[in-house]
Each structure stands twice: as C-alpha cells, then as structure tokens.
Amino acid sequence: MNYSGVNFDTYFKNYPDEKGYFGRYGGCYIQPELQKAMEEITEAYFTICKSTRFISELRRIRREFQGRPTPISHLERLSGSLGNVQLYVKREDLNHTGAHKLNHCMGEALLAKYMGKKKLIAETGAGQHGVALATAAAYFGMECDIYMGSVDIKKQAPNVARMKILGANVVEVTHGLQTLKEAVDAAFEAYANEYKDAIYCIGSVLGPHPFPMMVRDFQAVVGIEAREQFTSMTGELPDAIVACVGGGSNAAGFFSGFLNDPVDIYGVEPLGRGPKLGDHAASLQYGEEGIMHGFNSIMLKDENGEPAPVYSVASGLDYPSSGPEHAFLHELGRVRYDVVDDEEAIDAFFKLSRLEGIIPAIESSHAVAYGIKLAQRMGKGSVLINLSGRGDKDMDYVIENYGIR
Numbered sequence: 001m002n003y004s005g006v007n008f009d010t011y012f013k014n015y016p017d018e019k020g021y022f023g024r025y026g027g028c029y030i031q032p033e034l035q036k037a038m039e040e041i042t043e044a045y046f047t048i049c050k051s052t053r054f055i056s057e058l059r060r061i062r063r064e065f066q067g068r069p070t071p072i073s074h075l076e077r078l079s080g081s082l083g084n085v086q087l088y089v090k091r092e093d094l095n096h097t098g099a100h101k102l103n104h105c106m107g108e109a110l111l112a113k114y115m116g117k118k119k120l121i122a123e124t125g126a127g128q129h130g131v132a133l134a135t136a137a138a139y140f141g142m143e144c145d146i147y148m149g150s151v152d153i154k155k156q157a158p159n160v161a162r163m164k165i166l167g168a169n170v171v172e173v174t175h176g177l178q179t180l181k182e183a184v185d186a187a188f189e190a191y192a193n194e195y196k197d198a199i200y201c202i203g204s205v206l207g208p209h210p211f212p213m214m215v216r217d218f219q220a221v222v223g224i225e226a227r228e229q230f231t232s233m234t235g236e237l238p239d240a241i242v243a244c245v246g247g248g249s250n251a252a253g254f255f256s257g258f259l260n261d262p263v264d265i266y267g268v269e270p271l272g273r274g275p276k277l278g279d280h281a282a283s284l285q286y287g288e289e290g291i292m293h294g295f296n297s298i299m300l301k302d303e304n305g306e307p308a309p310v311y312s313v314a315s316g317l318d319y320p321s322s323g324p325e326h327a328f329l330h331e332l333g334r335v336r337y338d339v340v341d342d343e344e345a346i347d348a349f350f351k352l353s354r355l356e357g358i359i360p361a362i363e364s365s366h367a368v369a370y371g372i373k374l375a376q377r378m379g380k381g382s383v384l385i386n387l388s389g390r391g392d393k394d395m396d397y398v399i400e401n402y403g404i405r
C-alpha cells in the first residue's frame with residue numbers, strides 16, 4: 001500500500017533508517033560519552049533480534065509470565081447503546097501488571113541480560129514505567145535503580161511501595177521542581193557514569209535511537225495478535241482502530257499491525273482542560289518541531305523554546321512531545337491524530353465500567369471515548385480500540401474528584 005509516497009509493504013525495512021530517522025524525525029541527540037553506549041545497544045539489538053534463542057525466550061516469557069496472548073473482547077452492550085457500529089477492545093489490561101508497558105520492559109531487560117548488563121536504570125513520573133521495569137528486573141534477577149522526583153514520590157505512594165516490594169531501589173531526586181524532568185536528567189547522569197554495567201530503559205517510543213524503534217518492535221506483538229484475533233473472530237479487518245498517545249508506545253505497537261491494511265487509524269491525544277498551552281498535552285495537535293530528550297519530533301514549547309508544562313487527568317499521557325514515528329505518520333497522514341478532553345475520558349471510564357464490567361485506565365479511557373465518538377460518526381462498521389491498561393490505579397482519584405456517576 002502506498003501513502004504520501006511511502007510504500008508500506010516495505011515500511012519496517014526502511015523506517016527508521018540506519019541513523020534512526022522516520023523521515024525528518026528521530027535521530028540520536030545525546031552527549032558524546034553516551035553516543036557509544038547507544039551504538040552498542042543498537043548493534044546488540046540488531047544481532048539479538050535475529051537470534052532464534054532470543055526470539056523463543058521472549059515468546060516463552062510472554063506466554064508463561066505475562067499471560068499473552070491477551071484477548072479481544074466484543075463490547076456488546078456499549079455497541080448496542082450506540083447504534084450499528086460494533087466496538088471491540090484489545091485487552092492489554094489483562095497483560096501481567098495490568099498494562100502494555102511490561103511488553104517493552106521484558107524485551108529491554110532480556111536484551112540487557114544478553115548484553116551482560118547487571119542493572120536497569122530508568123526514571124518514572126507516575127510510577128507505571130518504574131513498576132513495569134522493577135517487575136522485569138525481579139524476573140531476571142537484575143538490580144534496578146528508578147529515579148523519581150520527591151513530589152512524585154509523595155503523590156504516587158502505592159507505586160513506590162510496589163517498586164520497593166519488587167526489590168527496586170527508588171532514588172529520590174530533590175532538586176528543581178522535583179518531578180519527571182529532573183528525574184530524567186538525574187537518570188541520564190547516572191547512566192553516563194554506569195553504562196558499562198547498566199542499561200537505560202526508556203518507557204515509551206521516545207529518546208535517542210535505537211529506543212523508538214526497539215520499543216515499537218517489542219510492542220508490535222499487540223498489533224500482530226490483534227490483527228490475527230480480529231480477523232479470525234469476525235472474518236474481516238476492522239474498519240477503524242484507535243489508541244491513546246502519550247509517548248506513543250501502546251499506539252505504535254498496535255498500529256504497526258495495521259499500517260499496510262485498508263484500515264483507518266486514529267491516535268488520541270489528551271486535551272486536558274482545553275486548548276490553552278499548559279492545560280493539555282496534545283503535542284501533535286498544537287506543537288512544533290524541536291529536539292528534546294535526545295530526539296527530534298513535534299513538541300509543545302514555552303516562550304523560551306523549552307518543553308512546555310503540560311497537563312492531563314491521565315498522568316501517563318502528560319508528556320510534552322510524542323515519539324518521532326508518530327510525528328512522521330502524522331505528517332504522512334497515514335494516522336489521524338485527534339483529541340479527547342478530561343470530561344470525555346472520565347465519562348468513557350464510567351461507561352466501560354458500567355456497561356461492560358471493565359474498569360479502564362484513564363489513559364485508555366481517552367481511546368474508548370474516541371471510539372464512542374467515532375462509532376456515532378460512522379453509523380456502521382467496526383472499531384477496534386487498544387485498551388492499554390486497567391483502572392485500579394485510578395479509582396481513588398476518580399471517586400475523590402468526580403464522584404460516582
């Protein structure tokens with residue numbers, strides 16, 4: 001299939017290119033000491049991802065530890081309430097630890113093990129990436145340092161407890177605003193000192209090459225399973241698919257299974273409280289080209305050209321940029337990116353809970369809300385939504401701030 005001059009039959013061979021670019025986006029903008037570390041990871045990845053031992057080990061882990069494949073559920077009652085469109089969800093909420101993040105964390109940790117590394121390093125904001133990585137570290141018997149701002153440590157007590165129970169070392173970052181940005185800087189600094197024995201595990205399709213490619217490849221299992229399961233369930237492809245986009249990892253993996261198909265693809269960004277800068281995190285919708293955290297993409301900038309403050313009710317979506325592959329697919333028009341605000345997401349959170357018995361993560365509720373709007377617009381056909389995670393982590397917050405609806 002051809003799209004804006006790009007041949008999707010050979011897309012995965014050509015994108016990213018050997019320097020890590022998806023068109024003009026991506027690359028590796030990083031301090032010289034770490035350039036070598038990135039090259040080492042790229043080389044190891046390209047060797048290992050062709051090794052049958054690595055592939056069969058990852059398959060075994062997915063089956064025996066993560067509980068894959070996760071099913072697709074037909075949302076019969078929700079669809080019935082909307083008319084003639086049939087809605088389906090890919091159940092990443094049933095992946096071990098309750099979200100898609102473990103898919104790439106297990107891949108990154110297995111790669112680290114093959115490279116002879118002893119420690120996994122990462123930053124975390126809301127704690128979801130930290131918990132997934134701490135789980136992978138426990139599984140492989142590796143050390144794990146998770147950098148986290150003091151403010152986030154106080155806000156995310158249950159996830160801090162989970163990481164500690166799993167044996168991770170939660171390193172408190174006490175300077176600046178004491179949140180994610182400082183944690184990223186502190187984790188990179190630690191990595192620059194420790195890269196001989198440690199590997200930095202990025203939590204989404206972000207950061208310098210090879211991470212946007214590697215994380216997408218590890219998440220591609222979601223799209224591969226979903227395409228197979230949906231076609232064997234219904235005898236055809238879905239008319240449209242939808243996923244939420246924070247950094248963009250669940251969307252990148254899910255979309256990858258359908259890029260070369262006649263399927264409409266929608267990425268959903270958080271509009272938060274509204275379109276004013278600071279009230280949302282819809283970077284592809286409102287951002288401009290720029291370099292941050294080691295890669296070139298579309299980002300939200302403040303008046304000084306620095307990453308702008310962002311907001312969403314879903315803490316997993318509040319990042320001021322998106323992965324370079326999303327910026328590329330946006331530019332090509334192959335994927336359409338649209339927005340859902342806090343209210344719509346909370347509404348969908350309750351609808352899916354009440355009508356289907358599935359409590360979704362607020363992040364995933366953005367995709368569900370968009371699926372509902374799309375169904376009303378389409379009038380007939382089918383929509384497959386990636387349910388990136390479960391909502392247990394969000395229940396207290398929702399009840400406190402929105403009450404029971």
Ligand SMILES: *Cc1c(COP(=O)(O)O)cnc(C)c1O
Binds near residue numbers: 205246250316389390
């Ligand atoms: C972290 C998270 C997201 C956002 O991350 P992406 O990289 O955009 O997928 C979405 N859903 C859940 C449940 C998450 O934990």
